[in-house]
Amino acid sequence: MGGSNKTTQTTSNEPYSAAKPLLNQGMGDALKLYKDGGLVKPNTMNTVVPYAQQTTQAMGGLQSLGQANTGGQGLSGQLQGIIDSGGYNDNQMTALGGIKDAATGAFDINSNPAYSQVRQRAMDAASNAAALNASGAGRYGSGTHTNAAATAVGNVAADMDMGEYRNWQGRKDAANTQLFNAGQQGQSNMGNAYQGMQDAYSPLLQVGAMNEDLYGRTLNDQLRIAQERQNAPLANIQALQGVASGAGNLGSSTATAQGPSNTLSNIAGGALAGGSLLKSGGGKL
Structure with missing residues (x-):
């Protein structure tokens, strides 16, 4: 005693009749394009933005500036x-020479012509004063006059000279300080000059960086085009599948429901069916 009870349901989804020619035409055209490799075409257009005329003019100016310096x-x-x-530059070297002379030179009372002139005038004034004093005392030309004049001139x-020597010492000390500071400044100047020499190449570096940027953008665009060409076959397949999937909800589908298949369930089902028949016949055999 065995058996099975199956319920089968079939569903058919048909497109709108007026749309069928459109679907057939679209699928046929897509398939033809696919076979010709034209369903998806790579974009091989150059997308690199070139330099503007003002930019190239500025680059030329920068390059000329860099080359000239x-x-x-x-x-x-x-x-x-x-x-x-x-x-140091030339003017600074001249000034530095004077500082070195002042810092390292020996004291020379006659090295300053202006001082010598002032000194001589002072000595003459002292001699004249001594002469006037001797003349007033009636001793002009005497030994007393001579001694007094010599003493006055010598003291002056x-x-x-002592004052001049002290001034020279002060100038010498100041010159030594200036010489030391000049050495420090010279080291700083050399560093600045070296940095300035490097900065002179900055215009050329700017132009080079701009050219490298353009070359990099051009190369990236070439890589993009190459990748699009390499991916074109796969993209065509994917596009064709996408077109085909648009008709996926059309056509026929079948659904099957599986009922109880064991003997006990079949007996119970038959008894229920027989009971129904008896009731419908008035309950008589």
Whole structure:
């Protein structure tokens, strides 16, 4: 005693009749394009933005500026000269020479013509004063007059020379301080000059970076085009599948329901069916 009870349901989804020609035409056209490799076409257009005329003009100016001031030319030559001179330009070297002379030179009372003139006038004034005093005392031309004049002149000269020596010592000390500071400044100047020589190449670096940027963008665009061409076959397949999936809800479908298949369930089902028949016949055999 066995058996099965199945319920089968079939569903058919048909497109709108007026749409069928459109679907057939669309699928046929898509298939033809796919076979020709034209369903998806790679974009091979150049998308790199070129330099503007103003940009190329500015680049040319920067390049000319850099070339005119590098390699020993223009600013780089002057800066190299400063480095070669210990950090000083020509005018500074002249001033530094004077400072060195003042800092290292020996004391010479006759080295300053202006001082010598003032000193001589003071000595003459002292001599004249001594002469006037001797004349007033009636001793002009005497030994007393001569001694007094010599003493006065000598005192004036000695006082002035001592003052000049002290001034020279002050100038010498100041010059030594200036010389030390000049050495420090020279080191700083050399560093600045070296940095300035590097900065002179900045315009050329700017132009080079701009050219490298353009080349990089061009290369990336070429890579993009190559990738699109390489991916075109796969993209065509995917596009064709996408077109085909648009008709996925059309056509026929079948659904099957499986009922109880064991003997006990069948007997019970038959008894229920027989009971229904008896009731419908009035309950008589």
